[in-house]
Amino acid sequence: MDSDFSLFERHVDALYRSALRLTRKPEDAEDLVQETYLRAYRYRNRFKPGTNEKAWLFTIMTNVFRNRLRQRPAPTEPLDQPGTDFSIYDQLRREGMPVHLMSPEEIIVERGFGDEVKHALEELPLPMRMVVVLVDVEDFSYKEVASILGIKIGTVMSRLHRGRQALQKKLWEYSGRPKARPVAVGAH
Amino acid sequence: MGDHCEQTMRKLSGYIDRELSDAEVRSVKAHLDDCPPCDKVFDFQAEMKRLVRRECCTDDAPARLRDWVRQLATEKAPARDQEA
Ligand SMILES: [Zn+2]
Numbered sequence: 071m072d073s074d075f076s077l078f079e080r081h082v083d084a085l086y087r088s089a090l091r092l093t094r095k096p097e098d099a100e101d102l103v104q105e106t107y108l109r110a111y112r113y114r115n116r117f118k119p120g121t122n123e124k125a126w127l128f129t130i131m132t133n134v135f136r137n138r139l140r141q142r143p144a145p146t147e148p149l150d151q152p153g154t155d156f157s158i159y160d161q162l163r164r165e166g167m168p169v170h171l172m173s174p175e176e177i178i179v180e181r182g183f184g185d186e187v188k189h190a191l192e193e194l195p196l197p198m199r200m201v202v203v204l205v206d207v208e209d210f211s212y213k214e215v216a217s218i219l220g221i222k223i224g225t226v227m228s229r230l231h232r233g234r235q236a237l238q239k240k241l242w243e244y245s246g247r248p249k250a251r252p253v254a255v256g257a258h
Numbered sequence: 259m260g261d262h263c264e265q266t267m268r269k270l271s272g273y274i275d276r277e278l279s280d281a282e283v284r285s286v287k288a289h290l291d292d293c294p295p296c297d298k299v300f301d302f303q304a305e306m307k308r309l310v311r312r313e314c315c316t317d318d319a320p321a322r323l324r325d326w327v328r329q330l331a332t333e334k335a336p337a338r339d340q341e342a
Binding site: 082085 | 323
């Protein structure tokens with residue numbers, strides 16, 4: 071049984087980088103990962119062999135993290151922000167840039183949108199940030215994320231959608247451009 | 259923007275995240291092959307996803323944390339130095 075714990079060890083980098091996005095501080099991230107592994111170790115008999123051990127560890131970590139947020143008064147973050155549709159691509163096109171003739175790399179790198187991704191991600195409200203990290207960085211399926219966070223798949227999808235738009239909006243602002251005006255949905 | 263474009267844009271996230279059924283994948287792919295404007299949007303959003311992953315994968319766990327976890331597996335884990 072104990073030798074199986076090595077199965078969990080290999081996810082330490084994934085847990086740490088996600089912990090860092092959630093807590094924003096290296097020392098808090100390290101502490102969160104330690105607590106996660108202590109619990110995983112204590113409850114290792116509850117893990118069903120053959121199921122996804124990475125998802126199991128992330129479930130523990132997000133639970134520990136949410137419990138900590140409840141204990142420590144943190145600045146309140148809005149749970150769900152109403153989203154206005156935004157994408158860097160559409161915004162540049164509206165401004166008359168020939169985006170259809172440019173590669174994504176040209177748009178992102180040469181226009182300076184790629185420099186502060188971590189910072190932008192860490193600025194997202196937590197519910198959206200968690201979903202974007204789990205899907206885009208950790209490559210979990212919508213179903214796995216729903217199970218890890220204890221939410222519905224539809225909620226995963228809407229938070230992901232709004233999280234990605236909010237991320238692009240932040241990258242837009244960090245690149246030194248004026249705040250983007252909200253645009254009617256479907257404008258093309 | 260035609261109906262097919264709108265349908266495709268609605269399914270774009272699912273397509274990029276590999277969450278669609280085989281039939282949906284085929285219909286999205288057929289439209290993207292046919293419609294350069296939608297295909298460019300797809301390229302861009304797919305690159306944004308890769309960018310997020312690439313940028314965030316650079317933070318590896320500190321060596322002492324890695325060692326601590328390894329020791330835990332052998333049940334010789336030191337007590338945590340402080341309680342948060
Ligand atoms: Zn189209």
